[in-house]
Amino acid sequence: xxxxxxxxxxxxxxxxxxxxxxxxxxxxxxxxxxxxxxxxxxxxxxxxxxxxxxxxxxxxxxxxxxxxxxxxxxxxxxxxxxxxxxxxxxxxxxxxxxxxxxxxxxxxxxxxxxxxxxxxxxxxxxxxxxxxxxxxxxxxxxxxxxxxxxxxxxxxxxxxxxxxxxxxxxxxxxxxxxxxxxxxxxxxxxxxxxxxxxxxxxxxxxxxxxxxxxxxxxxxxxxxxxxxxxxxxxxxxxxxxxxxxxxxxxxxxxxxxxxxxxxxxxxxxxxxxxxxxxxxxxxxxxxxxxxxxxxxxxxxxxxxxxxxxxxxxxxxxxxxxxxxxxxxxxxxxxxxxxxxxxxxxxxxxxxxxxxxxxxxxxxxxxxxxxxxxxxxxxxxxxxxxxxxxxxxxxxxxxxxxxxxxxxxxxxxxxxxxxxxxxxxxxxxxxxxxxxxxxxxxxx
Amino acid sequence: xxxxxxxxxxxxxxxxxxxxxxxxxxxxxxxxxxxxxxxxxxxxxxxxxxxxxxxxxxxxxxxxxxxxxxxxxxxxxxxxxxxxxxxxxxxxxxxxxxxxxxxxxxxxxxxx
Numbered sequence: 001x002x003x004x005x006x007x008x009x010x011x012x013x014x015x016x017x018x019x020x021x022x023x024x025x026x027x028x029x030x031x032x033x034x035x036x037x038x039x040x041x042x043x044x045x046x047x048x049x050x051x052x053x054x055x056x057x058x059x060x061x062x063x064x065x066x067x068x069x070x071x072x073x074x075x076x077x078x079x080x081x082x083x084x085x086x087x088x089x090x091x092x093x094x095x096x097x098x099x100x101x102x103x104x105x106x107x108x109x110x111x112x113x114x115x116x117x118x119x120x121x122x123x124x125x126x127x128x129x130x131x132x133x134x135x136x137x138x139x140x141x142x143x144x145x146x147x148x149x150x151x152x153x154x155x156x157x158x159x160x161x162x163x164x165x166x167x168x169x170x171x172x173x174x175x176x177x178x179x180x181x182x183x184x185x186x187x188x189x190x191x192x193x194x195x196x197x198x199x200x201x202x203x204x205x206x207x208x209x210x211x212x213x214x215x216x217x218x219x220x221x222x223x224x225x226x227x228x229x230x231x232x233x234x235x236x237x238x239x240x241x242x243x244x245x246x247x248x249x250x251x252x253x254x255x256x257x258x259x260x261x262x263x264x265x266x267x268x269x270x271x272x273x274x275x276x277x278x279x280x281x282x283x284x285x286x287x288x289x290x291x292x293x294x295x296x297x298x299x300x301x302x303x304x305x306x307x308x309x310x311x312x313x314x315x316x317x318x319x320x321x322x323x324x325x326x327x328x329x330x331x332x333x334x335x336x337x338x339x340x341x342x343x344x345x346x347x348x349x350x351x352x353x354x355x356x357x358x359x360x361x362x363x364x365x366x367x368x369x370x371x372x373x374x375x376x377x378x379x380x381x382x383x384x385x386x387x388x389x390x391x392x393x394x395x396x397x398x399x400x401x402x403x404x405x406x407x408x409x410x411x412x413x414x415x416x417x418x419x420x421x422x423x424x425x426x427x428x429x430x431x432x433x434x435x436x437x438x439x440x441x442x443x
Numbered sequence: 444x445x446x447x448x449x450x451x452x453x454x455x456x457x458x459x460x461x462x463x464x465x466x467x468x469x470x471x472x473x474x475x476x477x478x479x480x481x482x483x484x485x486x487x488x489x490x491x492x493x494x495x496x497x498x499x500x501x502x503x504x505x506x507x508x509x510x511x512x513x514x515x516x517x518x519x520x521x522x523x524x525x526x527x528x529x530x531x532x533x534x535x536x537x538x539x540x541x542x543x544x545x546x547x548x549x550x551x552x553x554x555x
Binding site for chain 2: 290333337
């Protein structure tokens with residue numbers, strides 16, 4: 001999803017398009033030819049990115065909001081919905097004011113500069129090699145900035161103060177998300193090193209997963225964790241949320257082609273294929289080891305597969321997507337046990353799904369990437385070096401986000417305190433933090 | 444007058460209600476309740492974590508009957524709610540001092 005993503009179809013892509021959808025191939029070729037003359041808006045590309053941007057917004061709310069909302073107890077569902085909707089509101093403002101320029105301003109290898117502060121100079125005329133308005137690119141990127149901190153919410157659900165959540169989320173977005181996004185997509189050192197991340201395996205999923213681990217460790221376990229059941233209160237919410245995420249992910253991944261082109265088609269197919277394979281993978285392992293196939297397992301597996309394919313979506317074949325999805329579903333099924341081993345109450349399994357799935361996806365990209373499809377060749381196509389570059393990207397992201405999140409959480413703790421009182425926690429955050437109740441008082 | 448109170452399996456509610464209608468019982472109050480007796484709880488599985496749930500969902504129904512009808516109503520509920528397996532529930536019979544139909548002010552058996 002780099003700013004200057006080439007929109008010219010590769011020979012392979014063009015052949016594929018001709019075989020499958022000739023009219024589209026003609027349009028794409030025509031669009032590419034125009035782009036070579038002078039930068040101009042391509043209406044097809046622009047239309048698809050407008051739609052994709054809306055799809056990714058939908059992932060945070062209602063997608064993630066319902067997915068997480070169903071997993072908490074009935075006395076905390078509103079607090080989780082509030083976290084998601086407020087991430088949307090707060091980061092929308094942060095992004096247009098300062099986040100975008102820190103991520104995509106020229107700057108240096110580590111962070112952008114302030115040249116586009118308040119979107120200065122971000123207009124509608126495309127630059128060299130671009131076919132969509134820069135303003136639209138900014139908004140598409142903004143939707144990624146919104147969902148990433150919202151993913152972390154699952155780790156500290158049911159016990160964090162709302163004020164602490166808000167401060168941490170804003171600081172995290174400015175001081176961790178924007179620089180990391182710059183490293184990978186904004187002209188920073190990881191992108192320059194050749195690290196492949198089609199739609200955010202490192203930027204979105206490893207970053208949120210590792211920060212979630214830091215948050216779960218620092219804020220401590222929920223009262224009752226480990227010795228009384230803290231079961232999900234509404235699995236239909238969770239399944240509906242997962243289904244919305246699945247659909248929204250087409251905007252996330254296929255939109256990251258930044259055009260209505262062959263790369264988008266490939267990302268669309270690999271995304272759906274990996275989600276399906278991961279659903280089957282998770283449910284099969286669960287059935288075999290725990291005796292029952294569960295609907296929460298199916299929903300979790302789907303999300304795990306979507307996470308895993310994210311960095312690879314435009315770089316791998318549909319057959320590789322089956323392998324990546326299956327791997328994601330199975331690894332994440334075991335990944336959610338990590339929290340027991342290290343004693344962190346990652347309430348909604350952000351580490352197990354986004355951390356583990358994102359890491360697997362980033363490494364799998366270095367294994368399965370095929371230059372004939374997009375990007376660079378990976379291990380299986382004779383380029384083992386790519387796997388090393390991917391590993392470097394994973395480790396650097398983990399280190400930066402973990403240490404960064406710890407510092408920001410400590411700072412927030414000093415400022416307002418991270419955790420509500422025991423009494424408030426037992427009453428539930430809906431009443432104690434928001435003076436509202438989702439359901440009737442008797443039940 | 445007596446109150447017949449029965450704790451039954453939720454899926455038996457319709458059958459019990461229809462049987463009671465067919466013997467001429469004219470009213471019924473139901474409540475969703477939870478509890479346990481000899482039937483222990485069950486296991487639930489969420490993302491690989493097993494929870495033992497002690498309190499099982501049951502339905503409590505209450506019928507007010509005149510002394511003459513107690514035996515028939517109890518027998519009807521007993522038959523309709525029975526599966527023969529553990530957890531079928533219990534029936535209690537309690538004395539009632541007075542019944543008032545609010546709309547008309549009728550008292551006693553008249554008000555049932």
